[in-house]
Amino acid sequence: MIYLCASNMFDFESYFKTELEQLREEGRYRYFLNVNKSARHFPHFYYEKGGETKRAINFCSNDYLGMSVEEDVIGKLSYILHHSGTGSSGTRNISGTTQQHQSLENALAVWHQKEAALLFGGAYLANVTALQTIGRKIPDLIFISDERNHASIIEGMRAAGNAKKIFRHNDVAHLAEILSALPMDQPKMVVFESVYxxxxxxxxVKDMIQLAKKYNALTYVDEVHAIGLYGETGAGICEKDDLLKEVDLINGTLAKAVGVYGGYIAGNALIIDFIRSFGSGFIFTTSLPPAICAAAEKSIELIRHHHARRQYIGELVTYLRGLLDEYAISHTKNSSHITPVLIAEASRCKAIADRLLEGFGVYVQPVNYPTVPVGEECLRLIITAKHNREQIFHLVQSLKKVFLEEAAHHMQKEPTQSLAG
Ligand SMILES: Cc1ncc(COP(=O)(O)O)c(C=O)c1O
Structure with missing residues (x-):
């Protein structure tokens, strides 16, 4: 479609409008709920509707361990905030490297049993910068990437502009096929997530790393959704499977289970120094506020010992899935803490989420394309260490009621349609 206005110029306004209208028609337009987050009442939160304050239970927060509301983490943040002020006021090179940045990077390196770590404004930026930097500096490098990799990984590889091969999701045999077809001396990097x-x-992860090593490929693992939850000290799947020494680069976030903000990579000192020295998305941006770094470090110090919370989440997830089965609500089987309920249609997904919030005080986020492929639209149910069984029972009952309401509504509509038809 060509967007031209009267003077034969590109009509930006009509282009932007048409694109947004199409999103709305497909049920994929993003509406944000204005959440009034509560440190005292998490996983409950408050929101305004029709001039009234309403309360709901959050079943889509990534604050898996409840660390964003942890007194000691809040306390640490407040203390350093009053000492250092709000922002770092500089890039890492221009007065933006503080004691707190260095201390957190050391703590992250120790946590992941690596020589060094590097902080970023978020794991998104860490993925984009690390992949773009390595790719651009080694133009012959081929990225070998899981088909379900996160948008930030895809953007990083795209920005690098290197050749790319995609393997079927978690398919080790397909990865082997791709690796074995490439010359042994071809630089290559296998890029995937541990928990999708x-x-x-x-x-x-173990099979993939072993395979990558056999073909002399670097390994890059995004552990964003595993950090805090898996492994003896919560360092992720690589810790759980004793692979911390094997993997070349780990990407993690400080914004989900750690409950604060920011992202990082961890690896050997040489590769980290390389990205520190050549990575545009590291060099040319203001560093994280010192108080954020101190709070994240405090959180990690606590997380390392939160075995009971990790176990509790596992028990609650088993309880949730048992209830879903009992109520005949089908859900995707996996061995992680993330429970997707497949809806398979964008507008239906949104309508169900709206009804859950308004009718039952249950907040789940509809996940639509491009976050998931078309046909895999789902409600992604997240249990945190702050939820309890009663709340989970309420979630499942509410879901069942909404599905029943939906079915009754369809039955009422069908005769009218056939008469009209
Ligand atoms: C797999 C994965 N990687 C990276 C990111 C980016 O993390 P951050 O929010 O720290 O930028 C996300 C965020 O949702 C993610 O799901």
């Missing part, structure tokens, strides 16, 4: 954010699948 939307379908909750867990990658066969």
């Amino acid at each position: 954010s939307m379908n909750g699948s867990v990658a066969p």
Whole structure:
């Protein structure tokens, strides 16, 4: 479609409008709920509707361990905030490297049993910068990427502009096929996630790393949704499967289970120094506020010992899935903490989520394309260490009621349609 206005110029306004209208028609337009987050009442939160304050239970927060509301983490943040002020006021090179940045990077390196770590404004930026930097500096490098990789990984590889091969999701045999077809001396990097954010699948990390090593490929693992939850000290799937020494680069976030903000990569000192020295998305941006770094470090210090919370989440997820089965609500099977309920249609997904919030005080986010492929639209159910069984029972009952309401509504509509037809 060509968007031209009267003077034969590109009509930006009509282009933007048409694109947005199409999103609305497909039921994929993004509406944000204005959440009034509560440190005291999490997982409950408040929101305004029709001039009234309403309360709901959050079943889509990534604050898996409840660390964003942890007194000691809040306390640490407040303390350093009053000492250092709000922002760092500089890039890492221009007065933006503080004691708190260095201390957190050391703590992250120790946590992941790596020589070094590097902080970023978020794991998104860490993925984009790390992949773009390595790719651009080694133009012959081929990225070998899981088909379900996160948008930030895809953007990083795209920005690098290198050749790319895609393997079927978590398919080790397909990865082997791709690797074996490439020359041994071809630089290559295998890029994947350990826990996939939307379908909750867990990658066969050990097999993939072993295979990559056999073909002399670097390995890059995004552990964003595994950090805090898996492994003896919560360092992720690589810790759980004793692979911390094997993997070349780990990407993690400080914004989900750690409950604060920011992202990082961890690896050997040489590769981290390389990205520190050449990574545009690291060099040319203001560093994280010192108080954020101190709070994240405090949170990690606590997370390392939160075995009971990790176990509790596992028990609650088993309870949730048992209830879903009992109520005949089908859900995607996986071995992680993420429970997707497949809806398979964008507008239906949104309508169900709206009804759950308004009718039952249950907040789940509809996940639509492009976050998931068309046909895999789902409600992604997240249980945190702050939920309890009663709340989970309410979630499942509410879901069942909404599905029944939906079915009754369809039955009422069908005769009218056939008469009209
Ligand atoms: C798999 C994955 N990687 C990276 C990110 C980016 O993390 P951050 O929010 O720290 O930028 C996300 C965020 O949702 C994610 O799901």
